[in-house]
Amino acid sequence: MRHFAVIGSGPAGFYTAEALAKTYGDSARIDIIDKLPVPYGLIRFGVAPDHQSIKAVARRYDKVAEGGTVRFLGNVAVGEAVSIDQLVDLYDAVILATGAPNDRTLGIPGEDLPGVIGSAAFVGWYNGHPDFAALDPLLDGEAAAIIGNGNVALDVARILSKTRAEFAGSDIVAHALDALEGSTIRTITIVGRRGPHQIAMSPKELGELGHLDVAVPHVELSDLPVAEADAVLDPGVRKSVAHLRDFAKARDDKPKHIKFDFFARPVAIEGEERAERLIVERTALGDDGQSVGTGEIYAIPANLIISCIGYQTPRIEGVPYDERGGRFANDGGLIGDGLYCVGWARRGPSGTIGTNRPDGYEVAAAIAGAVPASETNDKAGGAGLDALLAAKGVRATSFDDWRTIEAAEIAAARADAPREKLVNHADWLKVLGH
Numbered sequence: 001m002r003h004f005a006v007i008g009s010g011p012a013g014f015y016t017a018e019a020l021a022k023t024y025g026d027s028a029r030i031d032i033i034d035k036l037p038v039p040y041g042l043i044r045f046g047v048a049p050d051h052q053s054i055k056a057v058a059r060r061y062d063k064v065a066e067g068g069t070v071r072f073l074g075n076v077a078v079g080e081a082v083s084i085d086q087l088v089d090l091y092d093a094v095i096l097a098t099g100a101p102n103d104r105t106l107g108i109p110g111e112d113l114p115g116v117i118g119s120a121a122f123v124g125w126y127n128g129h130p131d132f133a134a135l136d137p138l139l140d141g142e143a144a145a146i147i148g149n150g151n152v153a154l155d156v157a158r159i160l161s162k163t164r165a166e167f168a169g170s171d172i173v174a175h176a177l178d179a180l181e182g183s184t185i186r187t188i189t190i191v192g193r194r195g196p197h198q199i200a201m202s203p204k205e206l207g208e209l210g211h212l213d214v215a216v217p218h219v220e221l222s223d224l225p226v227a228e229a230d231a232v233l234d235p236g237v238r239k240s241v242a243h244l245r246d247f248a249k250a251r252d253d254k255p256k257h258i259k260f261d262f263f264a265r266p267v268a269i270e271g272e273e274r275a276e277r278l279i280v281e282r283t284a285l286g287d288d289g290q291s292v293g294t295g296e297i298y299a300i301p302a303n304l305i306i307s308c309i310g311y312q313t314p315r316i317e318g319v320p321y322d323e324r325g326g327r328f329a330n331d332g333g334l335i336g337d338g339l340y341c342v343g344w345a346r347r348g349p350s351g352t353i354g355t356n357r358p359d360g361y362e363v364a365a366a367i368a369g370a371v372p373a374s375e376t377n378d379k380a381g382g383a384g385l386d387a388l389l390a391a392k393g394v395r396a397t398s399f400d401d402w403r404t405i406e407a408a409e410i411a412a413a414r415a416d417a418p419r420e421k422l423v424n425h426a427d428w429l430k431v432l433g434h
């Protein structure tokens with residue numbers, strides 16, 4: 001019997017467990033360990049609540065957990081409840097699938113002012129992540145700025161723009177829905193260092209901005225390259241740029257405005273007691289395709305500033321770290337003897353949910369090469385972990401516990417929502433009767 005521990009129950013963790021279960025069949029036991037009592041990582045806490053069809057991928061992960069050889073153990077923080085060294089002693093291989101949940105910082109003056117937050121915090125707040133349930137973002141101003149030109153920036157702009165009715169069928173948490181309904185923000189500026197041809201925004205997400213009830217997107221015609229230049233773009237980017245061209249023609253006939261401010265590099269945030277404006281430098285594209293400052297400085301009024309500029313993997317004691325990449329140092333997923341990483345913890349924060357599948361399968365194949373199926377049972381595996389957690393008084397949640405929590409959330413759902421998420425440990429433990 002072989003024993004594997006996958007740390008993290010997001011897409012990368014589940015795809016890796018799926019691959020290991022297929023490869024080893026009944027000759028392995030796989031534990032998926034998460035610090036939160038509930039599974040699925042960014043599927044639950046990152047993907048936008050009004051994108052339920054994307055969140056439905058979790059049904060596939062359910063099947064993995066129900067397969068008989070895979071266990072889920074929530075409420076177990078690796079690095080706190082149990083160390084990497086202890087896990088490497090207990091299991092034939094330990095796979096870190098801990099994602100990249102920390103916001104990258106802007107590194108500009110004024111970043112600490114109230115009203116300036118990272119997207120991990122804001123997204124976690126509206127998705128019911130326990131670490132951010134009390135965030136209370138400042139929605140009482142007239143203007144917001146979103147820094148970044150990727151899909152997370154679009155999610156944030158859309159969530160700030162929607163009416164209560166437009167959230168029907170979503171699983172946005174009640175505290176966020178109520179606060180957003182009371183928001184006085186009317187202008188949302190999306191700031192990007194480069195231009196329309198350099199965006200990392202998918203056509204579907206961008207197109208959604210053109211169909212909001214009370215908000216209209218706007219692009220400056222002068223920021224768009226001549227239409228013929230679009231011919232060299234990848235088809236996906238070309239479609240996205242076509243949306244931007246439509247936005248440049250859109251009628252300004254709704255009360256909320258989403259303005260795209262291209263070629264603008266944040267240099268400071270100013271305000272007396274809280275953020276009042278984002279100071280930016282106008283940029284141009286250099287010969288290498290990177291942005292170059294022009295020296296022209298101007299201010300974008302903003303009382304709420306949300307940076308969507310990428311994420312980093314938190315360090316875990318004893319695991320080598322790639323400072324530049326903001327992830328674990330690894331070679332094709334291998335960190336060291338018996339220790340691997342997958343997903344965002346391996347590659348950094350890029351790609352879609354689906355990108356994590358080949359990633360997890362590749363690392364599982366490498367493990368299969370290094371750890372042949374065996375009749376022997378040298379490692380203590382899950383039984384050893386259970387004993388260790390019991391000695392420390394750590395009560396892990398099981399997949400059945402998750403089912404109980406899920407059922408309680410569905411039972412508590414508002415009429416127009418699939419569930420009412422429980423957002424903190426106390427609520428989870430209450431439902432479980434702990």
Ligand SMILES: Cc1cc2nc3c(=O)[nH]c(=O)nc-3n(C[C@H](O)[C@H](O)[C@H](O)COP(=O)(O)OP(=O)(O)OC[C@H]3O[C@@H](n4cnc5c(N)ncnc54)[C@H](O)[C@@H]3O)c2cc1C
Pocket residue numbers: 007008009010011012013033034035036039040041042043046047048051054076077078079097098099100101123152155316342343344345350351352353354356
């Ligand atoms: C805001 C946002 C929206 C997105 N929307 C989409 C979308 O619409 N479509 C799409 O295809 N992709 C989307 N993505 C990308 C997608 O979510 C990622 O590709 C994917 O979640 C990465 O998977 P992962 O398993 O590496 O990390 P994660 O999903 O982050 O999972 C990591 C898991 O590890 C756990 N963990 C962390 N540290 C520890 C520890 N020390 N001990 C135990 N457990 C730990 C965490 O609790 C978490 O459950 C989005 C990403 C973000 C940030």
